Amino acid sequence: MQGESSHSWGLAHHFDSFDQQREASNLGMWVFLVTEIMFFGGLFTAYVVYRSGQGAAFALGSHELDITLGAINTAVLIGSSLTMALAVWAAQTGRRKAIVGFILATILLGGVFLGIKVVEYSAKFEHHLVPGPNFHWNGPEAPGVEMFFNLYFLMTGLHAAHMVIGMGILLVVAILAWRGAFSPENHNLVEGIGLYWHFVDIVWIFLFPLLYLLGRNIQV
Amino acid sequence: MSVTVTTPARRKNYLNADYGIKSWLLTQDHKRIAILYLVSITFFFVLGGVMAALIRVELATPLGDMVEPDTYNRLFTAHGVVMVFLFLIPSIPAVLGNFLIPLMIGAKDLAFPKLNLGSWYVYNLGAILMVAALLRGGTDTGWTFYTPYSSTFADSEVILTALGAFVVGFSSIMTGLNFIVTIHRMRAPGLTWFRLPLFVWAHYGTSLIQILGTPVVAIAILLVAAERLLHIGIFDPALGGDPVLFQHLFWFYSHPAVYIMILPSMGVISELITAFSRKRIFGYKFVAFSSLAIAVLGFLVWGHHLFVSSQSIYAGLIFSVLSMLVAVPSAVKVFNWTATLYQGSISWQTPMIYALGFIGLFVVGGLTGTMLATLGIDMHVHDTYFVVAHFHYIMVGGAIMGYLGGLHFWWPKITGRLYSVFWSKISAGLIFVGFNLTFFPQFLLGYMGMPRRYHSYPEEFQILNVLSSAGATILGLGYLLPLIYFTWSMRYGERASDNPWGAYGLEWETSSPPPTLNFDEPPVVTTEAYDYLAMRDKKTAA
Numbered sequence: 001m002q003g004e005s006s007h008s009w010g011l012a013h014h015f016d017s018f019d020q021q022r023e024a025s026n027l028g029m030w031v032f033l034v035t036e037i038m039f040f041g042g043l044f045t046a047y048v049v050y051r052s053g054q055g056a057a058f059a060l061g062s063h064e065l066d067i068t069l070g071a072i073n074t075a076v077l078i079g080s081s082l083t084m085a086l087a088v089w090a091a092q093t094g095r096r097k098a099i100v101g102f103i104l105a106t107i108l109l110g111g112v113f114l115g116i117k118v119v120e121y122s123a124k125f126e127h128h129l130v131p132g133p134n135f136h137w138n139g140p141e142a143p144g145v146e147m148f149f150n151l152y153f154l155m156t157g158l159h160a161a162h163m164v165i166g167m168g169i170l171l172v173v174a175i176l177a178w179r180g181a182f183s184p185e186n187h188n189l190v191e192g193i194g195l196y197w198h199f200v201d202i203v204w205i206f207l208f209p210l211l212y213l214l215g216r217n218i219q220v
Numbered sequence: 221m222s223v224t225v226t227t228p229a230r231r232k233n234y235l236n237a238d239y240g241i242k243s244w245l246l247t248q249d250h251k252r253i254a255i256l257y258l259v260s261i262t263f264f265f266v267l268g269g270v271m272a273a274l275i276r277v278e279l280a281t282p283l284g285d286m287v288e289p290d291t292y293n294r295l296f297t298a299h300g301v302v303m304v305f306l307f308l309i310p311s312i313p314a315v316l317g318n319f320l321i322p323l324m325i326g327a328k329d330l331a332f333p334k335l336n337l338g339s340w341y342v343y344n345l346g347a348i349l350m351v352a353a354l355l356r357g358g359t360d361t362g363w364t365f366y367t368p369y370s371s372t373f374a375d376s377e378v379i380l381t382a383l384g385a386f387v388v389g390f391s392s393i394m395t396g397l398n399f400i401v402t403i404h405r406m407r408a409p410g411l412t413w414f415r416l417p418l419f420v421w422a423h424y425g426t427s428l429i430q431i432l433g434t435p436v437v438a439i440a441i442l443l444v445a446a447e448r449l450l451h452i453g454i455f456d457p458a459l460g461g462d463p464v465l466f467q468h469l470f471w472f473y474s475h476p477a478v479y480i481m482i483l484p485s486m487g488v489i490s491e492l493i494t495a496f497s498r499k500r501i502f503g504y505k506f507v508a509f510s511s512l513a514i515a516v517l518g519f520l521v522w523g524h525h526l527f528v529s530s531q532s533i534y535a536g537l538i539f540s541v542l543s544m545l546v547a548v549p550s551a552v553k554v555f556n557w558t559a560t561l562y563q564g565s566i567s568w569q570t571p572m573i574y575a576l577g578f579i580g581l582f583v584v585g586g587l588t589g590t591m592l593a594t595l596g597i598d599m600h601v602h603d604t605y606f607v608v609a610h611f612h613y614i615m616v617g618g619a620i621m622g623y624l625g626g627l628h629f630w631w632p633k634i635t636g637r638l639y640s641v642f643w644s645k646i647s648a649g650l651i652f653v654g655f656n657l658t659f660f661p662q663f664l665l666g667y668m669g670m671p672r673r674y675h676s677y678p679e680e681f682q683i684l685n686v687l688s689s690a691g692a693t694i695l696g697l698g699y700l701l702p703l704i705y706f707t708w709s710m711r712y713g714e715r716a717s718d719n720p721w722g723a724y725g726l727e728w729e730t731s732s733p734p735p736t737l738n739f740d741e742p743p744v745v746t747t748e749a750y751d752y753l754a755m756r757d758k759k760t761a762a
Contacts, residue, residue: 013328013329013737014327014328014329014330014331014333014406014737016742020405020406023405024331024332024401024402024404024405024406027400027401027404027405028331028332028335028397028398028401031397031400031401031431032397034431034432035393035397035431035432035434035435036435038431038432038433038434038435038436039435039436039438039439040439041435041436041439042435042436042438042439042440042443042469043439045465045468045469046443046454046465046469049462049465050460050461050462053460053462054460057460131450131452131453132450132451132452133451143458143459143460144459144460146453146459147453147454147459147460147461150452150453150454150459154443154446154454
């Protein structure tokens with residue numbers, strides 16, 4: 001994607017048509033998301049294997065998570081997916097300011113999500129629930145609970161890292177959009193980051209029930 | 221498709237289009253990026269080869285008289301890590317695939333040229349991490365990083381090496397992603413899926429493995445690094461963790477990774493066999509689909525690495541059967557290549573010698589693989605030199621023979637120069653003989669019970685080990701020769717015509733070396749792949 005003209009981006013030298021360029025860009029993003037599924041898949045596998053061995057300890061761990069904050073975050077993230085979809089729509093219809101506005105809204109909601117996550121993480125630090133030398137738990141299930149928090153921090157941490165990267169790219173895309181880089185013919189970057197953002201959202205849709213909800217019905 | 225014979229005078233091509241170091245380091249031309257990769261992987265092939273040489277010198281005598289046991293561990297780890305991650309996996313895809321896929325499908329470039337260049341930088345970043353680990357004393361876990369040794373006990377540079385492998389993995393993903401999108405979206409008009417050269421099919425299968433497998437090993441080694449760095453016990457049994465889970469995650473990628481190494485090589489062989497038999501491949505669709513079958517089945521066999529790792533006997537049984545199934549598409553390829561030779565007009569050019577050598581060595585490697593998939597035999601020879609010999613027959617006898625065969629075949633296209641026929645045939649012969657002398661004795665050693673990864677051994681194993689070390693010397697010489705005559709040819713070699721072999725395919729219709737945008741006229745394809753009959757008729761008519 002070369003920026004020859006002063007305004008919107010044109011057709012890269014090795015493509016024959018805008019259609020071909022858009023299809024290539026979209027397929028590339030989908031293939032990348034497949035690799036992301038496999039990447040998270042390794043962790044989900046670990047979760048399934050370990051949970052099947054020590055379900056009771058994992059349920060105990062679930063009870064330590066703040067379900068209210070988790071639920072709010074789920075709503076926030078779904079809201080950010082909505083603003084992201086609106087940004088893509090704005091790009092398709094060629095409304096420059098609307099693209100920028102909706103992307104900034106997406107970044108803002110992402111920031112709210114991460115802020116709430118920081119509150120949750122710091123509570124775990126205070127309660128000595130962060131795995132490692134400072135982990136403390138009374139009771140026979142201590143090892144299993146520590147394993148639960150291993151996975152909790154790895155899975156939500158990896159998810160948060162994806163959000164931070166996504167927000168960084170979104171910021172760049174917003175600046176490009178402000179400068180008028182996108183047109184109804186070529187806004188592949190907006191579409192691409194949109195797909196990515198929805199993917200990150202969907203990962204959370206799986207993380208929330210697995211980590212916060214599953215086992216919460218068990219009385220402990 | 222016609223063969224145009226133009227004199228390759230001082231035409232503008234991708235090599236003389238621009239000069240200076242910047243024009244190379246910032247290039248987005250897939251052909252130049254292929255050359256960048258060629259330089260990098262050749263360097264690491266030599267480095268990995270030096271490690272192998274040191275191992276063979278140590279094993280020439282039964283006593284551990286050259287290096288300490290701990291040094292020996294670091295040596296074979298370095299050999300494995302460098303050869304697998306920095307040479308074999310990128311070798312054919314990143315060099316030949318990168319150079320040829322756009323040419324073969326009549327495109328101007330890969331779909332994402334910047335991503336392509338980025339992959340080379342990511343590769344080098346990972347390589348630097350691994351070299352840094354080597355300079356700080358190396359890693360002693362073996363290239364497999366098995367837990368709990370790697371995560372808890374090993375006192376060596378595990379984190380750096382693992383992070384290196386993690387980073388290099390992303391370059392592999394980038395290449396695979398680029399190929400998949402390119403093959404789907406960038407084919408010339410008229411070039412349907414079943415008109416694609418089989419080299420392209422093989423790379424499509426390879427790319428599928430790269431994008432599906434690599435992320436899993438990435439997360440697995442990231443977990444090992446996290447466990448070491450943060451002292452959290454992800455694979456620690458004390459927390460209910462399972463060290464064997466690491467083996468599952470690791471081999472879920474690393475067994476299919478074997479097919480990342482061998483599939484592109486098989487693609488090369490399909491091109492060579494047809495070109496030097498002057499015949500259309502026997503059973504085109506079977507060969508094409510066998511590449512996909514290998515890619516898919518490859519994901520269902522990882523458990524055969526865990527026959528003795530507490531895996532249930534029933535799982536072992538199923539993995540044993542599934543592993544044997546891989547022999548079916550592999551055999552389809554071998555039989556179809558052989559059938560292509562039948563009544564072909566065979567010429568004994570250097571690439572063809574490599575191709576025939578490949579078939580022989582691959583059959584030995586493949587059949588011993590079926591033996592190892594058998595539970596009873598595997599219990600006996602597990603972790604012995606039998607396994608070492610088996611996978612070297614596949615990875616060196618197979619993958620590297622294919623890589624060198626392809627390099628000899630397309631070298632005139634890549635550089636526009638011809639190399640010494642005499643010396644190249646000598647090197648092909650030396651490699652074939654040297655390889656067999658190195659690794660066949662290891663089958664016998666393994667069957668007699670010599671375990672792998674030890675720096676000393678009982679005296680009765682010495683004769684076979686000396687044979688193996690002697691073979692390694694010949695093999696090393698065989699590898700040294702191409703390095704010399706290829707380098708020589710770049711300056712002094714005779715200029716190559718556009719189609720020096722009289723081979724069929726879009727890459728031979730453009731000039732040697734090709735122009736920056738590959739074709740002067742955008743090609744339109746109207747014929748099937750490997751239509752040597754029509755090509756001959758056209759020639760006679762002309």
